[in-house]
Amino acid sequence: MSGAGAWRGGAARWVVAYTVAVVGDVSYFLILTWAAAEAGGPRTSGLVLALGAVPRAVLMLLGGVLADRVDPRRIAVGTDAARALLLLLAAGAASWYGLVPWWLAVLAVAFGVVDACFIPAVGAMPVRLVPIEALPRLQAWRLTGLRVGNAVGPSLGALLVALGISAALASVAVLFAISVVLLLTVRSRPGEGPAPAAAAPAPPLRLSRLRQEGLVPLVVGTALSELPFSGPVAIGVVLLAQERGWPVASAGGVLAAFSVGGLVVSVLLATIPTQPLGRRATLAALWPTAPLLVLLGTTPVVGVAIAASGLLGAMTGTVMVLCHGRIQQSTPPALLGRVTALLSMATLGLSPLGYGAVGMIAGAWGVGVFFVLSAAVVTLAGLVLLRDRSCPPVAAPSTGGAVDHHDPRPAGADMCGE
Known part of the structure; x- marks a missing residue:
């Protein structure tokens, strides 16, 4: 697939899916912060957020190992689906139990575990979507999506809180579901699927x-x-x-x-x-x-x-x-x-x-x-x-732009820019 074809296809949909997921992630954190403060005050809010941050930090490297062993697209789809399901369950808990610190803490911890798998998978996907020379451009689009999500997410979360916490959580679940649908349409470039070593244990980093x-x-x-x-x-x-x-x-x-x-x-x-x-x-x-x-x-x-x-x-x-x-x-x-x-x-x-x-x-x-x-x-x-x-x-021009991403040093000109 040519670079232009990649941009019209999987890479573009991946950027949109990532942006939608970031909007959902940022909105979720604002809603969670507000809900925890309503449930027990600022100290409860801080505790709930801290509980969510611990598994994300502790398990991040394990999430990286998983992304190197398994197709990262499958991980991204699974984690977005898991976040949608968690938020739907939380919306039900908000309707059934009201705002209670214990289930907010459980939600925060579970979300942190899922994030520890999602973030490394995002880092492992781009090389499978575009030619190697286009990776900086794809990173620029990813960072654009990140900044858009960080700008839109807080405002959207604040608007959703006005609907009630249960409705707000369910609405954010829809965003993650949209991301799942988009990711399911993303395919690796020919020859750029999971690395052959993926079936074997990932080498230690x-x-x-x-x-x-x-x-x-x-x-x-x-x-x-x-x-x-x-x-x-x-x-x-x-x-x-x-x-x-x-x-x-x-x-x-x-x-x-x-x-x-x-x-x-x-x-x-x-x-x-x-x-x-x-x-x-x-x-x-x-x-x-x-x-x-x-x-x-x-x-x-x-x-x-x-x-x-x-x-x-x-x-x-x-x-x-x-x-x-x-x-x-x-x-x-x-x-x-x-x-x-x-x-x-x-x-x-x-x-x-x-x-x-x-x-x-x-x-x-x-x-x-x-x-x-x-x-x-x-x-x-x-x-x-x-x-x-x-x-x-x-890639060397004679290869027509094909690069063996499993060989980190293929023949051809370099991009050192020195």
């Missing part, structure tokens, strides 16, 4: 294996570049507005500018023709984020903070697309599920610690210091990525 593939700097650098932006910076912006005496709307404007900047660059990278962008392009987008973070944390002018935040969104969005695209291209398919799990653990798993660190740093030395430290983390990410020597392959 050790640091030595990543080092052997030349992936350690790329994976570690990507994780470090995303860590401040997985939640801590958003909290820092709110605390910064309080410290500066800005109105609440100013904090919303700063955060909105970040989202818009990231969304714009994701759409641009998704729609422009695929280009062999390599380490230099990634670093060119990453290095400005450190001074922009310092500017955001020190400026007393709201307008400057909004402009800096918009540029930050654009730069970090570019880095995410390029880094994740290179990871998709450079990682052997038999390891993609677990590599995705590692990256998710490094961001989702460490986010709660980051939330606490923001408050402690801001309380001790001021919010500006937190942004300076975040800039240091981003700078460290750049230094690590300087050591990246991964070289994503592309």
Whole structure:
């Protein structure tokens, strides 16, 4: 199948299915938070959310192993169907028992277990849908869907809560059911089904294996570049507005500018023709984020903070697309599920610690210091990525664009972009 045919078919439907699932996921968390607060107050809400986060973090790597052993499309279909069923059962519990903390906790834990399987499967699917040279573009579309889902989900969840918790949960179940229907129509490209090794036990993922593939700097650098932006910076912006005496709307404007900047660059990278962008392009987008973070944390002018935040969104969005695209291209398919799990653990798993660190740093030395430290983390990410020597392959012209994804280093030109 040609690259254009892939985009008209499975890849496009996969992006839509993923976006619908993200909208459902974000809406679910808002509804769950509201329901738990109604059931027992803010402390109950925090406890229920924490209970859901634990299995997601603890079981993520096991979910990665599963995605490397089983067709990830089947896992994605199964997990979306499981989430739809869980929400329908929860809607029934809300109607039958009312809002009771025990079943909300059970729902949160079960949802966390399912998410631990879904997230790595999403990371393992793209290589089966488009030619290897189109993977960065598909990642750009995926990140566009993620940003759209994060923008639409909270508003939709708030609107659904007005219908009642039972109706709200049932409505979100419909979103996951739509995702299932779309995923059932997605097929791997010819010759790009589950890896032949899938029938055998997945090889262990050790640091030595990543080092052997030349992936350690790329994976570690990507994780470090995303860590401040997985939640801590958003909290820092709110605390910064309080410290500066800005109105609440100013904090919303700063955060909105970040989202818009990231969304714009994701759409641009998704729609422009695929280009062999390599380490230099990634670093060119990453290095400005450190001074922009310092500017955001020190400026007393709201307008400057909004402009800096918009540029930050654009730069970090570019880095995410390029880094994740290179990871998709450079990682052997038999390891993609677990590599995705590692990256998710490094961001989702460490986010709660980051939330606490923001408050402690801001309380001790001021919010500006937190942004300076975040800039240091981003700078460290750049230094690590300087050591990246991964070289994503592309097909030799004589093969007509076919790439053996089970051989991570086929013959042909490279996409190092150096």
